[in-house]
Amino acid sequence: MVATALSLTHIGSLMRGVRSVDEVGADERAASLAKRSIKKASKLWALDLAVRCMDLTTLEGSDTPGKVAALCAKGIRPKPGDPTIPSVAAICIYPARIADAVEHLRGSHVRVASVATAFPSGQSFTSIKIAETEDSVRAGANEIDMVIDRGAFLAGDYQRVYDEVVAVKEACGNAHLKVILETGELGTYDAVRRASILAMAAGADFIKTSTGKVQPAATLPVSLVMMEAIRDFVRETGRPVGFKAAGGIRTSKQAIAYLVLLYETLGADWMTPDLFRLGASTLLNDVLMQIDKERSGVYQSPDYFTID
Amino acid sequence: MAITKKQSTELAKQVFEYAPAPESIDHVKIQPRYGLFINGKLVEPHSKKHFPTINPATEKKLAEVSEADEVDVDRAVKAAGKAFDSWAHLAPSRRARYLFRISRLIQERARELAVVETMDGGKPIKESRDVDIPLSAAHFFYYGGWADKLEWAFPNRRPRPLGVAGQVIPWNFPLLMLAWKIAPALAAGNTVVLKPAETTPLSAMVFAEICMQAELPPGVVNIVTGAGKTGSLVVAHPGVKKVAFTGSTEVGKLIQRSLAGTGKKLTLELGGKAANIVFEDAPLDQAVEGIVNGIYFNQGHVCCAGSRLLVQESIAEPLMEKLKRRLGTLRLGDPLDKNTDIGAINSRAQLEKIQGLVQSGLDEGAELYQPECVLPERGFWFPPTLFTNVSQSYRIAREEIFGPVLSVLTFRTPAEAVEKANNTPYGLSAGVWTDKGSRILWMAERLRAGVVWANTFNRFDPTSPFGGYKESGYGREGGLHGLAAYLDLN
Numbered sequence: 001m002v003a004t005a006l007s008l009t010h011i012g013s014l015m016r017g018v019r020s021v022d023e024v025g026a027d028e029r030a031a032s033l034a035k036r037s038i039k040k041a042s043k044l045w046a047l048d049l050a051v052r053c054m055d056l057t058t059l060e061g062s063d064t065p066g067k068v069a070a071l072c073a074k075g076i077r078p079k080p081g082d083p084t085i086p087s088v089a090a091i092c093i094y095p096a097r098i099a100d101a102v103e104h105l106r107g108s109h110v111r112v113a114s115v116a117t118a119f120p121s122g123q124s125f126t127s128i129k130i131a132e133t134e135d136s137v138r139a140g141a142n143e144i145d146m147v148i149d150r151g152a153f154l155a156g157d158y159q160r161v162y163d164e165v166v167a168v169k170e171a172c173g174n175a176h177l178k179v180i181l182e183t184g185e186l187g188t189y190d191a192v193r194r195a196s197i198l199a200m201a202a203g204a205d206f207i208k209t210s211t212g213k214v215q216p217a218a219t220l221p222v223s224l225v226m227m228e229a230i231r232d233f234v235r236e237t238g239r240p241v242g243f244k245a246a247g248g249i250r251t252s253k254q255a256i257a258y259l260v261l262l263y264e265t266l267g268a269d270w271m272t273p274d275l276f277r278l279g280a281s282t283l284l285n286d287v288l289m290q291i292d293k294e295r296s297g298v299y300q301s302p303d304y305f306t307i308d
Numbered sequence: 309m310a311i312t313k314k315q316s317t318e319l320a321k322q323v324f325e326y327a328p329a330p331e332s333i334d335h336v337k338i339q340p341r342y343g344l345f346i347n348g349k350l351v352e353p354h355s356k357k358h359f360p361t362i363n364p365a366t367e368k369k370l371a372e373v374s375e376a377d378e379v380d381v382d383r384a385v386k387a388a389g390k391a392f393d394s395w396a397h398l399a400p401s402r403r404a405r406y407l408f409r410i411s412r413l414i415q416e417r418a419r420e421l422a423v424v425e426t427m428d429g430g431k432p433i434k435e436s437r438d439v440d441i442p443l444s445a446a447h448f449f450y451y452g453g454w455a456d457k458l459e460w461a462f463p464n465r466r467p468r469p470l471g472v473a474g475q476v477i478p479w480n481f482p483l484l485m486l487a488w489k490i491a492p493a494l495a496a497g498n499t500v501v502l503k504p505a506e507t508t509p510l511s512a513m514v515f516a517e518i519c520m521q522a523e524l525p526p527g528v529v530n531i532v533t534g535a536g537k538t539g540s541l542v543v544a545h546p547g548v549k550k551v552a553f554t555g556s557t558e559v560g561k562l563i564q565r566s567l568a569g570t571g572k573k574l575t576l577e578l579g580g581k582a583a584n585i586v587f588e589d590a591p592l593d594q595a596v597e598g599i600v601n602g603i604y605f606n607q608g609h610v611c612c613a614g615s616r617l618l619v620q621e622s623i624a625e626p627l628m629e630k631l632k633r634r635l636g637t638l639r640l641g642d643p644l645d646k647n648t649d650i651g652a653i654n655s656r657a658q659l660e661k662i663q664g665l666v667q668s669g670l671d672e673g674a675e676l677y678q679p680e681c682v683l684p685e686r687g688f689w690f691p692p693t694l695f696t697n698v699s700q701s702y703r704i705a706r707e708e709i710f711g712p713v714l715s716v717l718t719f720r721t722p723a724e725a726v727e728k729a730n731n732t733p734y735g736l737s738a739g740v741w742t743d744k745g746s747r748i749l750w751m752a753e754r755l756r757a758g759v760v761w762a763n764t765f766n767r768f769d770p771t772s773p774f775g776g777y778k779e780s781g782y783g784r785e786g787g788l789h790g791l792a793a794y795l796d797l798n
Contacts, residue, residue, distance in 0.1 A: 025594025037329035
């Protein structure tokens with residue numbers, strides 16, 4: 001697999017050839033799309049999609065089997081007693097909690113996503129990253145959220161980053177690979193675009209903004225830059241790659257802004273959990289609250305939404 | 309109940325067509341009939357004549373406005389002349405206070421002004437809300453700051469106001485052009501008689517209310533409505549010492565001819581046929597946004613619109629593909645809808661002019677591209693349009709269309725880009741898109757245009773002078789240059 005990658009020895013020069021991004025222009029475009037006004041039927045539909053595309057996440061040192069069990073229950077049936085609310089796309093957890101998630105999600109359509117490759121810093125041995133990925137898949141993870149080696153990327157060692165993504169992709173087998181760029185550490189939109197192209201060329205099924213452990217995490221302009229990179233990559237290769245925004249998305253309004261960005265940049269084809277995800281730990285209840293509000297016309301007390 | 313990917317995509321297309329999000333118009337009161345604003349009051353016209361102003365998106369009448377005749381214009385200029393002495397000698401800090409007060413009132417009534425501007429002119433509410441009205445307030449705020457610093461602005465000169473300024477403005481940015489004209493004139497100590505465009509007088513009438521609300525001394529600002537005839541009366545009145553005109557090159561030439569030998573100071577801001585130049589190293593996705601903003605902003609009713617796209621041949625194909633895709637996402641329709649990108653064409657006459665020029669492009673052999681676009685049944689509409697295979701000699705590459713129509717030409721080298729960009733009788737603005745800083749400076753030195761934007765387009769600020777070369781007019785508006793135009797500095 002590594003040997004067949006045609007641009008292997010040229011990754012560095014390939015990266016230098018990646019087109020630049022104008023920061024002011026990208027910020028302006030993202031800001032103008034954030035002003036779209038989404039109302040009534042469109043809003044309800046967008047909120048429903050936000051739930052269907054959600055990777056409900058817990059990534060804490062204090063995660064326990066009990067915490068994961070509660071999260072799985074919430075993911076399968078976000079609002080007890082209301083079957084019109086769909087399940088989320090996946091539960092996203094640390095490798096040590098995969099077994100718990102697999103057990104509690106059995107029989108549902110909710111997938112198990114695990115972070116891997118020395119999340120969140122990625123500062124470890126490649127062998128360990130590969131082993132962690134293989135073990136996670138073996139434990140039942142359907143999706144792997146890996147981090148790129150930002151140290152190597154910022155040092156200009158694109159080859160190392162590329163090879164690692166290729167190797168992890170191989171270790172994934174049938175599991176889907178999401179590659180986290182950790183855009184908050186990359187510094188410029190040029191670097192974000194370069195990292196996006198690199199990850200996609202190395203075989204990423206999804207590219208993802210952030211771990212959620214670094215500020216800034218996902219922002220609209222960074223997401224725009226990544227979506228535009230996907231658009232160009234699809235044009236060149238014909239292979240659709242998904243996009244995941246993660247970190248700091250807490251309100252329905254933010255979630256809708258991402259959907260608008262997605263709709264106007266990549267189009268309706270991307271508005272499916274197969275190609276779009278929102279990684280979030282606290283967003284779900286706000287979305288549920290807004291759905292209730294749209295349906296009934298009034299806001300309910302937070303006490304009517306379960307805290308898991 | 310799992311939804312398949314195909315169903316989900318279909319659903320996205322059906323449902324995510326954004327639901328209507330109309331701006332509320334309940335808070336806006338448009339009077340059935342407006343008088344002329346002369347000497348601090350709205351008065352009935354001597355002419356006894358009124359004409360309707362319509363909403364170009366619906367063709368429905370919004371109100372009737374007065375048609376000022378010779379007597380009316382004479383009254384307005386005399387009122388301004390009478391007010392001049394005390395206004396010019398008012399403590400400059402007091403003049404500043406009035407300008408700041410007007411700026412604040414524009415901000416306070418921003419929603420109302422945005423709705424009026426959109427209903428009367430057809431422009432999308434997001435543009436009147438986010439561009440026209442805030443910039444208008446910013447102009448008054450900026451020039452208010454200069455009012456008591458004129459000696460500092462022009463050191464070792466003795467800045468004195470000129471007298472009554474006669475100002476005639478166009479219909480593409482009604483309130484903003486009013487602000488560009490009135491704010492520097494008042495800051496410098498002049499009084500004004502302003503004639504708004506025939507098709508878009510309403511925001512100027514709201515501005516008249518604002519002048520009264522601000523308790524501006526009577527006669528300092530006078531607003532006379534009417535058609536071209538009224539404008540020529542304002543310009544020709546012997547009491548007027550300074551003429552400022554924004555509009556077509558054709559009318560500008562007439563004005564210049566009529567003023568020869570009168571000693572009146574004149575500034576003209578006329579047409580344009582700006583080149584937006586994209587080099588092969590440009591950030592393409594942002595360049596596409598700049599191109600779209602350059603020509604489809606305000607339906608292309610922009611004198612500095614980037615109506616000629618000059619693209620380096622090596623990237624013409626991917627750029628065109630991106631541009632065409634982007635055109636497909638533009639939302640044309642109800643200007644009051646907050647999600648509308650392209651509103652209505654300002655008038656039937658303008659629509660016919662655009663249609664005529666587009667037909668000439670087809671006849672001359674250019675290739676037309678328009679995205680799929682349903683035009684509303686009533687009102688004046690034109691879809692975003694792109695012409696490829698355009699030669700320098702085609703009318704669509706030479707004449708100002710003033711509509712959402714872009715002509716695409718290619719070039720091979722920077723020198724050729726400069727040559728083609730300058731090969732026009734106009735010279736108002738230009739855009740350069742490249743990642744290379746030195747090339748931006750190289751181009752800016754050579755482009756004969758009043759404004760050169762680098763990696764952006766249609767960006768305005770009250771502090772920045774704006775104006776043209778050649779048939780795009782002379783004189784500058786905005787910044788200190790704009791202030792100098794209203795002062796005697798000798």
